[in-house]
Amino acid sequence: MTPNDFLPVLITFFVVGGFAGITLIATHILGPKRYSKEKHDIYECGLDYIGDSRKPFSVKFYLVAVLFVIFDLEVVFMYPWAVNFRHLGLFGFVSMGIFLVILTVGLLYEWKKGALEWE
C-alpha cells in the first residue's frame, strides 16, 4: 500500500473539513446578532444556573476512573483470543479461563470492599 492509495481519504478529509468550515464562517457572517443578558447565560431559556462550572470533580469520579481504566484494558487480551478462538482451541480456552478467574476474584474484591457503591 502506498500513500497514493490514501488519496480518496485525503480528498474526503478536505471536503468534510471545508464544508464544516464554510458553514461555520457563513453563519457567522450572515446570521443576525442581538446581544442581551439572557443570551450570555449558560442556558438561554430554562433553569437559572448555580455556581461556577470550573469546580473540582468529586473524588468518587477518580475511583470510577481507576476501576474503569484497569478493567477496560483487560479486554485487550480477549480480542486476539476471540479472533483466534478456533485456532487456539482448548489450550486458549483454559488459559483465558484462568485469566478470567483471576479477574473475577479481583472484581469480587472490589465489590465486597464497597468500591462499586456510589455513596
Add this chain to the structure above:
Amino acid sequence: MFDNLIAGMHVGRILPEIVLVGVVLLAILTDVISPRGKSTGPVRLVSLAGLIGVLVATILKKDDFGQAFGGMVMIDGFTFFFRVVLTFITFIIIYVSEKYIGLAKIRIAEYYLMLLLALFGMMLMVMANDLLILFLGIETMSICLYTLVGMSRHKASSNEGALKYFLLGAFTTGFFVYGIALIYGSTGSTNLTDIMVYFRTVNTAMPVIAWAGVGLILIAFAFKTSLVPFHWWSPDAYEGAPTTITAFMSTAPKAAAFAAFIRVFYVGFGDLSSGLEPVLWWIAVLTMTVGNLIALRQDSVKRMLAFSSITHAGYLVVALLTWEQMGASAILFYLVVYAIMNIGAFLVAIAVNRDESDEKGYSYEDYRGLGFRKPILAFAMMIFMLSLTGIPPTAGFFGKYYIFSAAVKSGFVGLAVIGVLNSAVSVYYYLRVIIMMYLKERDEEKEAPIFWAGEMVSIMFICVVLVIVIGIKPDWLLSIAQASVSGLM
C-alpha cells in the same frame, strides 16, 4: 494438540509461581469473607501457610531445571537460589508485621496481599529469560511497592514517598520499554538467548540503536537498584514507608533487581562487557561514595540505613563489573548477608523508635544509653552495625571480602581500593549508633518505652545467630552461591 502444547511448555517448572498465585487468590477471598476490620489475622495465616507451600513446591522442583514456555523463562540453579531467598524474606516480613501494622495504623489485609504480589513479581524477575517477562515482573513488583510505601495514608511523609517513588518509577518504565523496543528492533527478538547470539555475531559493528537500547535498559536498572545518579527516590521512599516495608524494600526487591541485572547483563549483553565497563566503573564509584557522604549527615537511623543501602548497592556493582562467575557468586552471597543484617537492624530500629506517628522519628538520640537499659537489644544492634560496616568476625566482613577479592582478581584494583576506603568512611555512621548506645549517659526523662513483639524478638535472635555463624564459617553459603551461578555462564 492440547497435550502436546502443555508438554512443550513445561508448566510444571513454574509450580512455585502457580502455587503463589493460588495463595494470593485464596488470601484475597479470605479477606473478602472475613468480618470487616478483622481480616488481617486470617489473611496473615493464609499467607504464611501459602509461603511454606511455595517453598515446598520450590524444593520439590529443584531437579527439574530448564527452559519453559518456549524459552520465555529459565529455571536453573540461579532461579532456585533467589526463589528460596525471596520467599524467606517475604515470609519473615509477613511474620513480624502483625503487631507493627497495628502500631503504624495500617491494619488492613492489603498489606499482606501486596507483599505476596510483590513476591510474585520478583519471582518473575529472577526467572525471566525474555525482556517481556522481565518487564512484567518489574512492573508487578513496583506497582505493589508503590502501594506499600503509601500505605500509611494519613502520614504526609508516606504519601510523599509513595508519590516520588511512583513518579520516578513510572518515568523509568518509559525508559525501560523504549530500551526494549530499540533492542528488539536491532536484534529482532526480546529473548535474552537470541539477543546474546545476535551480539556475539555482530559484536564489532553494532548499530548505534542497539547501544541506545542497552543504555536505556541500564538506566532503568540503575533506577530500580538505586544507583547514583538515579538514586534520589530511594531515601524518600524508604523513609516514608512503614519500617517493615523499608526492611523489605531494601532487601528483597533489591535482590530481585540485581538477579535480573546479572541475568540480563551476563547472559543477554555478555559480549558487550568491554563497552559497558567504563560506564559501570563510574557508576560503582559514584554510588559507593555519594551514598556514604550523604549517610554521614543524617540524624535519623532509618534515613541513614536508607542511604547506606545505596552504598551497599555500589559494592554489588563492583562485583558485577568483574563479569565473572566469582563476582556473581559474591553478589549472591552479599545479598543474602545484607538481607539478614539489614532486616535485623530495621527490627531493632522499630523496637527503639519513640513514636510511630511522628513524621520524622528514628533519631540517633533514641539510642542514648541503650546498652545499659536494654543490654541484649543493644548487643543485637551492635552486631548488625559491625556487620554492616564489615568488621570481622561478622558475616558482613566476608561479604565485602569476597566482593573486593573478586574485583582484585579481575584487575579492578583501583575500584577495590575505593571500595575499602568507602567501608572505612561508613565506620563513622555505623559506629555512631554503637557510641550512642554504650558511651553516652542515659537520659531517663526522655526515654520512650521499647516496642516489643514476640515474633520480632525471635527473628532478631535468628538474624544475630546467622550473622555470627556466617561470620565464622562462610564457606557453605559461598559454595551454595557458587553452585547457583555455575549454570549461568
Add this chain to the structure above:
Amino acid sequence: MELTLNHYLILSAIIFAIGVTGVLTRRNVLIILMSVELMLNSANMTLIAFSHYLQNIDGMVFVFFTMTVAAAEVGIGLAIVVTMFRNKGTIDVGNFNLLKG
C-alpha cells in the same frame, strides 16, 4: 513519499523526548502522568514499527502488555494523587518537600 521505518522511529523518538521533557519540567502530577503515557506510547509505536518491519509478531504482543501495565500504573498513580490531595489539598509536586534528600 513512501513512509519508511525511519519516519516512524523519528516520530516516536520525538514523542519520547516530549514526554521526558514534560516529566522533567511540569509540576502538576496529572500532567506528569500524561507525559509518562507519552513516553510509553512512543515506545509502543517503536515496537509496532519494528514488528511490522521485521515481520515478527513479538513486538505487537509486547504492546498489549505495555498498555495493560500503563493502565495499572495510571490506576495506582491516580489513587496516590487522591490520597495526596486529601491530605494536602494540592497536587503540585513543588509543594511536596517534607522529605529532603
